[in-house]
Amino acid sequence: MPELSKRTETFTDSVIRRMTRISNQYGAVNLSQGFPDFEPPRELLNRLAEVSNEDFHQYSITWGAQNFREALAEKQSRLMGRKIDPNAEIVVTCGSTEAMMAAMMTVANPGDKVIVFSPFYENYGADTILSGAEPIYVPLYPPEFNFDPDELEAAFKQKPKALILCNPSNPCGKVFTYDELKIIADLSEKYDAFVITDEVYEHIVYAPHKHTYFASLPNMWERTISCSSLSKTYSITGWRLGYIIAPAQIIEVAKKVHDFLTVGAAAPLQEAAVTGLRFGDDYYRQLRDKYTEKRDLFLKGLDDIGIAHTVPQGAYYILLDVSEFGYKSDLEFCEVLARDVGVGAVPGSSFFREDVNHLIRLHFAKKNETLNKALNRLEHIRTKINKR
Numbered sequence: 001m002p003e004l005s006k007r008t009e010t011f012t013d014s015v016i017r018r019m020t021r022i023s024n025q026y027g028a029v030n031l032s033q034g035f036p037d038f039e040p041p042r043e044l045l046n047r048l049a050e051v052s053n054e055d056f057h058q059y060s061i062t063w064g065a066q067n068f069r070e071a072l073a074e075k076q077s078r079l080m081g082r083k084i085d086p087n088a089e090i091v092v093t094c095g096s097t098e099a100m101m102a103a104m105m106t107v108a109n110p111g112d113k114v115i116v117f118s119p120f121y122e123n124y125g126a127d128t129i130l131s132g133a134e135p136i137y138v139p140l141y142p143p144e145f146n147f148d149p150d151e152l153e154a155a156f157k158q159k160p161k162a163l164i165l166c167n168p169s170n171p172c173g174k175v176f177t178y179d180e181l182k183i184i185a186d187l188s189e190k191y192d193a194f195v196i197t198d199e200v201y202e203h204i205v206y207a208p209h210k211h212t213y214f215a216s217l218p219n220m221w222e223r224t225i226s227c228s229s230l231s232k233t234y235s236i237t238g239w240r241l242g243y244i245i246a247p248a249q250i251i252e253v254a255k256k257v258h259d260f261l262t263v264g265a266a267a268p269l270q271e272a273a274v275t276g277l278r279f280g281d282d283y284y285r286q287l288r289d290k291y292t293e294k295r296d297l298f299l300k301g302l303d304d305i306g307i308a309h310t311v312p313q314g315a316y317y318i319l320l321d322v323s324e325f326g327y328k329s330d331l332e333f334c335e336v337l338a339r340d341v342g343v344g345a346v347p348g349s350s351f352f353r354e355d356v357n358h359l360i361r362l363h364f365a366k367k368n369e370t371l372n373k374a375l376n377r378l379e380h381i382r383t384k385i386n387k388r
């Protein structure tokens with residue numbers, strides 16, 4: 001038999017998604033892969049039921065249904081402070097996973113360098129490999145996960161084609177301040193690089209922190225490829241609706257890439273999701289309040305148990321320090337945690353470039369009863385897991 005592609009030899013399957021399978025196998029409360037267990041807004045579900053009897057069962061226009069793009073342009077113009085053209089400046093994709101991949105393929109040639117902050121969402125590693133690009137990692141230092149501007153400039157001096165910015169950040173929960181974004185903006189201008197953003201947690205930000213769209217910084221519209229999705233905002237991760245917003249000449253190319261990758265996102269789901277895109281500001285306020293309550297509930301539970309953890313400024317992930325258990329492999333620790341304690345987590349090493357094996361990631365996008373169930377189980381962590 002001929003050999004399989006070399007390209008696929010350098011990365012594994014997704015550890016995040018593998019942990020969901022392991023959690024299910026042990027009947028653990030799955031706080032690994034980040035997705036809600038509560039219902040999406042009723043209005044979306046009702047509209048989805050109606051749509052099933054309407055005429056939305058064939059391909060939509062490959063770069064997104066007109067209705068969806070218009071509703072999205074209206075919402076994002078309001079938020080990003082710039083009139084976005086629904087016809088020339090948007091591509092609708094199958095989740096932000098495809099948006100990021102298409103963005104990478106749009107800007108990077110094989111051998112091009114791309115700056116990635118570490119810790120980072122694991123897809124970016126595979127995205128760079130699949131598009132032939134080479135990552136340059138720049139560390140974010142705990143507890144605030146700040147970057148060192150000199151280290152960032154040293155990375156820019158290697159002439160990267162782009163920088164990937166996950167803001168609010170998965171897994172460390174950092175929300176970049178305006179001043180930090182301005183440093184990135186100035187360097188990307190000075191060294192002439194694109195910025196590809198992943199802003200899927202744009203609406204999950206805890207006071208007093210505020211989300212700033214990178215594309216809204218002075219002069220940044222031209223060089224920013226903004227990727228996001230409806231998954232987290234409307235609790236519909238399975239609908240796989242994402243998008244890229246960028247200047248027309250970039251979107252022109254992204255449309256081609258997207259067209260041959262997936263043709264298009266599901267037409268009936270795009271139509272049903274328009275209902276969500278047209279929600280007023282109240283919806284986003286309530287979403288933030290709901291996640292703030294969940295975050296506080298979960299952090300208090302962890303404090304009562306006495307496990308050190310990060311305090312997220314945005315997104316819905318917490319990194320827990322499990323060094324007291326003395327495991328060399330955080331993957332093994334997570335398997336034991338799922339099996340013996342009954343809680344699913346993601347090993348921190350899948351997010352860090354550095355040699356880190358004492359952190360695990362939990363998420364709190366779950367009903368309060370699910371979070372309490374997980375906390376009740378975690379209370380027994382020290383009796384159920386022996387120290388190494």
Ligand code: GLN
Nearest residue numbers: 016017032033034035170
């Ligand atoms: N972004 C989510 C996480 O980090 C879900 C990832 C996925 O499987 N698409 O867990």
